[in-house]
Amino acid sequence: MFDATLLRSFQVVAQEASFTRAAERLHLTQSAVSGHVRRLEEQVGKPLLARSTRSVALTVEGEVLLGYARAILRLNEDARIRLAGTAPSTHVRIGASDDFMSSWLPEVLQQFRSARPGLSLEIRIANTGVLTQAMDRGELDLVVGSRCHGERTGQLLWREPLVWAYARGRLPEAQAPLPLALFPEPCPYRDAALAALAAAGRPWHIAVVSPSVGSLKTAAAAGFAVSPLNRSLVTASLQPLADDAGLPPLPEVEFVVLSRRHDGSREIAEIEAEIVRAARLF
Template identity: 75%
Template sequence: MLDATLLRTFQAVAQEASFTKAAERLNLTQSAVSGHVRRLEEQAARPLFVRSTRSVALTPAGEMLLGYARAILRLNEDARRHLSGVTDGIHLRIGASDDFMSSWLPGLLRQFQSVRVGVSLEVRVANTGLLLADLARGELDLVVGSRCRGDQTGQLLWREPLVWAYAKGGLPETVPALPLALFPEPCPYRDAALASLAAAGRDWRIAVVSPSVASLRAAAAAAFAVTPLNRSLLTPQLDALGADAGLPALPDVEFMVFTQKHDGPREIAELTGEIVRAARLF
């Protein structure tokens, strides 16, 4: 029988791809986390991770066990809630990109939770690509994010242009390689920007990588790098550069809400509706 405590530690290491980060998340020492994984590998009779000095990755056996671990831990939690008599609580896991969480979404989530007894919300902020992967694995119930193109089904909130943002005054006339400030991979803005530059034959280099909208805007406002942003994120310190600066056109950004395909609590549909209604005001 697999120990739930060991499975919980194993899942944290798999999600963080790091023993150190898993230890911080679980409030354990790194040696304790390593010990839990070692004991689980003994129970499974095979290695679960490939370790190197720089990374931690699941083995095929680890990939298989991770699916079972999620199901076992979910069943354990359901059993605990039923045995304790607390069966009416609803916990929704929301994924949101930084541009949503740095504007109107937190207020909407607070209001949604405040009028629903027994409903709690947990928000994970990351790039849309990472959040959609979490959604596909069943780790999130709803994702609010953006894309420039994609096959994922979802509900469109609105569209707006993606632009090259840079300090007022424009680029210097002699820039051998365009300095870029980008979100980490995977990111639709990053992919669209690099594809457009490649098609135009424009040289570029990455100067800044940050998950924060504020950091990218600061780099652009300081004339340190050009960053692709949706037009509504421009500040008074930024201009949208175009063909006159030798930059290719960028596609529109689609802002979307995504949910799991299978049926879930009705609160997921209710929250989706609230997000759609709020988006119409922006």
């Protein structure tokens, strides 16, 4: 039988991909956490983590055990609460941009919530700039969104190019001010696009402002306006304008998860880790 203390240390190391950060979360020394994982590996008879000087990753056996560890620890907690005669009650406030909530994130959050009786999630959908401001005011616990510069802390999910999206097979008028379809302020895509156009001396005017990705894509696909969007949002009706369109290059987009982890909430840390894990599968 696996000891719950060892499983807990192993789970946190897997979530953090770091013995140092895991030790900080568990309020243990790094050597104690390493010892817990080593004892588990001795019991299993195989390595659970692939260690290098810069990273920690799960082995195949580690992936298997992590699933059991989560279930065992959850059952332990449920039993403790049931026998104590109390009901868990945790409310976590999450901000997410429209592109996340229109794809895989709702399913991840639903699976997380359904596995934890008493946990309630409140989701606010807006652009990342609005959400990070709300988190700074203490209104949100966690934000899943994008940025064009790494000026904030947080866990990187992935990167991809920011492009000028427009109707497939068409080009905007070269001499006219460029019509733009933008998210409302504050928005990293908007800021990056306007800064690039200003540096290039290209005239522009705002034709559409919407918090909806779908509205911006529709406006661009109709040839009504050009929209700065991340490359994965460019669908069959759109094209990323090439250099010969006379538009300046745009920076990469970073997709990140940001949280108020200084609050010490286990649920916030676990949701963050689950989002990071799910993002790697997409």
